[in-house]
Amino acid sequence: MTAVHLSVRDLTKRFHLHLLGGKTVVGFEGISFDVAEGEFVGLAGPSGSGKSSLLKAIYGSYLVQAGTLLYRCIDGSIVDLATADDETKLALRRREIAYVSQFLRPAPRVKAIDLAARPLIAQGVDEAEARERIATLFDRLRLPRDLWESYPVLFSGGEQQRVNLARAIASRPRLLLLDEPTSALDPSLQQTVVHLLAEERSRGVTMIGVMHDETLLSRLADEVVRLDRGRLAQAGVASAQWN
Amino acid sequence: MNVAPAGPWALRVVGLGKWFGPGCDACLAETGPEAGRSTCPRCGTVVACAGVSFDLRPGGVLGIVGESGSGKTTVLRCLNGDLTPSEGIALLGSVGGGERDIFTVSSQERRQIRNFHLGMVYQSAREGLNLRISAGGNIAERLLAAEWREVAAIRRRALTLLERMEVPRSRMDQPPATFSGGMQQRVQIAKAIANGPSVVLLDEMTSGLDVSVQAGVLDLIQEIQRAERMAMLVVSHDLGVVRLLCERTIVMKNGRIVEAGLTDQILEDPQHPYTQLLVSSINA
Ligand SMILES: Nc1ncnc2c1ncn2[C@@H]1O[C@H](COP(=O)(O)OP(=O)(O)OP(=O)(O)O)[C@@H](O)[C@H]1O
Ligand SMILES: [Mg+2]
Ligand SMILES: [Zn+2]
Numbered sequence: 469m470t471a472v473h474l475s476v477r478d479l480t481k482r483f484h485l486h487l488l489g490g491k492t493v494v495g496f497e498g499i500s501f502d503v504a505e506g507e508f509v510g511l512a513g514p515s516g517s518g519k520s521s522l523l524k525a526i527y528g529s530y531l532v533q534a535g536t537l538l539y540r541c542i543d544g545s546i547v548d549l550a551t552a553d554d555e556t557k558l559a560l561r562r563r564e565i566a567y568v569s570q571f572l573r574p575a576p577r578v579k580a581i582d583l584a585a586r587p588l589i590a591q592g593v594d595e596a597e598a599r600e601r602i603a604t605l606f607d608r609l610r611l612p613r614d615l616w617e618s619y620p621v622l623f624s625g626g627e628q629q630r631v632n633l634a635r636a637i638a639s640r641p642r643l644l645l646l647d648e649p650t651s652a653l654d655p656s657l658q659q660t661v662v663h664l665l666a667e668e669r670s671r672g673v674t675m676i677g678v679m680h681d682e683t684l685l686s687r688l689a690d691e692v693v694r695l696d697r698g699r700l701a702q703a704g705v706a707s708a709q710w711n
Numbered sequence: 712m713n714v715a716p717a718g719p720w721a722l723r724v725v726g727l728g729k730w731f732g733p734g735c736d737a738c739l740a741e742t743g744p745e746a747g748r749s750t751c752p753r754c755g756t757v758v759a760c761a762g763v764s765f766d767l768r769p770g771g772v773l774g775i776v777g778e779s780g781s782g783k784t785t786v787l788r789c790l791n792g793d794l795t796p797s798e799g800i801a802l803l804g805s806v807g808g809g810e811r812d813i814f815t816v817s818s819q820e821r822r823q824i825r826n827f828h829l830g831m832v833y834q835s836a837r838e839g840l841n842l843r844i845s846a847g848g849n850i851a852e853r854l855l856a857a858e859w860r861e862v863a864a865i866r867r868r869a870l871t872l873l874e875r876m877e878v879p880r881s882r883m884d885q886p887p888a889t890f891s892g893g894m895q896q897r898v899q900i901a902k903a904i905a906n907g908p909s910v911v912l913l914d915e916m917t918s919g920l921d922v923s924v925q926a927g928v929l930d931l932i933q934e935i936q937r938a939e940r941m942a943m944l945v946v947s948h949d950l951g952v953v954r955l956l957c958e959r960t961i962v963m964k965n966g967r968i969v970e971a972g973l974t975d976q977i978l979e980d981p982q983h984p985y986t987q988l989l990v991s992s993i994n995a
Contacts, residue, residue: 486984487991528973530980554959554973555768575933575955576926589937 471540473643473674474503474526479535479550481521495521495530496698505540506672508665510689512682517695519678523645525550526676527567528557539565542642562590566641570648572628574620581606581616584635591639598638605634608664610657625652633661637668644668646677650684662687720766720804721942722790722910727763727799729785732756734797744964744985749780759785760966767910769804770940774953774974776989777963783946784834785966787912789814790944791831792821803828805909826856830903830941834915836895839902842888846873846898849887850905857906872901876931893924900932910942917952929955950993954978962986 481495496518503509511519524530526537526549537549542564547556561567566587574583581602588598606616609630615623620631629652636644649665650658662684669675669688679685685692694702730738735754742749742758750757760782767773775783788794790801790813800812805828813824833839840849850869859865873883876897878890887895896916903911916932917925933956936943945956953960953974960977962970962985970983981987 483980484982486987524979529975531972531976531982554971555766557973558771558958573954575930577930586937 470504470506472502472538473505473507473540474676475536475538476501476503476526477536477538479522479525479532479537481518481525481530481532494518494698495525496695499535499695499700501693501700503674503676506669506674507690508669508675508677508688510685510692511676511678511695512680512685512692513695513701516697518698519695520647522695523567523647523676523678527565527645528552528561529567539643562587564642565645566636566639566643567645568632568636568647568649570629570651571625572620572632574628574631576621577619579617580611580620580623580631583620584631584638587635587639601638602634605638605664606630609634609660626654626657629653630657633664637664640673642674644673644675646675646679648678648680650679650681658684719768720802720809721769721771722767722804722944723800723802723809724766724786724790725764725800725802727786727789727801728758728761728797729782729789729794730756730758730761730797742965743967744969744983747965749782749965758966760789760963763799763963763968765961765968765971767942767944769909769942771959772936772943772945772957774957774960775944775946775963776948776950776953776960778989779948780965781963782966783948783963784914786963787831787914787944787946790910791829791912792825803910826853826858827906828909830906830908830911832896832899832903832911832913832916834918836887836892836899839899840887840895842895843886845884846878846887846890846901847883849898850902853902853905868905869901872905873898875935876901877927891924893920893928896920896928897931900928900935904935904939904941907939908941910944911936912944912946914946915948918947918949925952932956950978950989962989 477500479499480497483493483495485491485493499522511522513519521530525532528549532550535550539547539549541547581599584602585598589595611627611630615627620628633649650661665688733754734756737753738751738756738758739761741751741753763786777783789796796814801814802809803813806813806824847869850872851865854865854868870883878894878897887898917928945953947953957974960974961968962977964985970986977986978990981990
């Protein structure tokens with residue numbers, strides 16, 4: 469029996485748009501599912517169904533109106549991410565939870581390798597080792613070496629995406645949130661990323677991922693949670709065998 | 712040299728208020744974001760800020776954003792001792808075990824706090840620097856105030872700091888009056904951090920600069936913040952600046968905090984009508 473890593477219960481997100489006369493938009497409503505330690509849960513559903521919103525709510529970029537997000541920390545304590553204070557969320561982001569968004573918003577004058585190494589250095593890893601770990605991942609993701617010391621603001625979408633992935637994976641999170649991590653990549657790089665994520669998973673990293681390519685998703689996911697217009701359409705369908 | 716803070720926060724501010732004018736019973740009710748004004752219509756008192764409370768963790772970077780006149784600078788000036796607050800408490804983790812209200816200490820102790828524990832970067836270099844004495848001299852002045860006595864050590868420290876802020880060695884003995892705006896701000900930053908403060912207060916430090924120069928200054932400040940692990944309070948009306956520098960952000964309007972949260976949450980899921988307006992105007 470593996471322990472539950474994250475338990476999502478009756479989670480509801482609504483946006484109150486004050487500039488549009490107080491109009492309310494539903495991000496998602498009444499979502500419940502569990503994610504076991506070391507499991508890959510895929511999020512699927514049509515565009516606008518609430519997948520990205522759900523990931524952002526787990527990461528803390530979106531505030532929810534109802535429900536709980538019970539998260540088991542490395543020391544076994546349980547934190548409700550839905551109501552945790554900012555410092556708790558920041559501490560978890562530094563140590564346990566990483567998020568790969570589709571787009572990187574890079575600082576203007578920071579080199580790719582330094583940008584990716586920052587979370588590691590913040591964790592206390594020494595600079596040489598941090599750069600070493602990033603270099604290994606950059607090679608693995610076939611990011612051309614002449615880009616390593618260049619500025620990601622100038623990179624293509626696919627290049628930025630690889631910097632983003634390396635940054636998140638290198639920090640060795642316990643929970644990795646992935647929003648379309650392969651969308652800007654060509655098929656051969658997509659395979660590389662799938663292999664890399666599969667390795668992380670076999671190392672015990674828990675992942676929740678949105679991928680609109682269902683073939684890729686089924687190769688990674690132990691379970692798929694399906695959303696439709698912000699509601700749970702189907703959950704807990706085992707869609708892949710591992711190994 | 713760094714003054715290590717004792718508490719879980721480097722700075723704690725509770726109920727800070729500052730008003731200009733006689734004040735009356737209606738001042739607080741008649742001003743603020745709902746009223747949409749900072750001046751009391753009954754007595755003419757300006758409530759520059761009221762009820763401002765927040766914690767800043769050691770090594771953390773907190774942003775304060777809001778329109779001009781919302782009270783951001785007043786908060787910084789009260790903390791730095793440039794203004795005397797009307798009410799409230801401020802604790803520094805590095806002073807008196809975090810139990811001493813720095814607003815009520817003697818003026819002599821206030822000076823000590825300013826010389827050893829705080830650093831401030833002003834919007835205008837003219838306020839933060841003596842433009843007529845050399846760049847190195849400006850830093851030396853700050854170090855002398857922090858009781859550095861050895862000339863060689865002072866010179867070494869000034870040189871190291873200026874080099875880290877990418878001010879060429881050849882400019883060290885020249886007065887900042889002859890420098891570009893970006894370089895003046897970099898000298899100001901070097902001066903503000905020279906004494907190894909636990910908290911640095913930065914007021915619109917890049918707002919007068921070209922975008923490309925801005926990027927350079929922001930990058931350097933970020934680098935040095937990481938290296939020295941100082942806590943920073945960054946005031947800006949530019950959400951791009953806080954996005955880059957700050958992990959948490961406070962939004963102010965008409966002297967009050969209307970919203971506080973993780974910076975990405977403030978930018979991606981703003982709750983207060985005013986924050987939604989602020990965010991929509993930069994994303995547009
Ligand atoms: N910051 C926001 N403010 C207001 N409404 C939002 C915000 N973010 C998302 N929404 C709304 O919430 C709903 C869910 O959006 P979300 O981005 O989560 O969908 P998604 O499933 O990730 O879609 P896609 O597959 O197109 O990426 C949509 O109606 C969207 O317009
Ligand atoms: Mg999406
Ligand atoms: Zn009044």
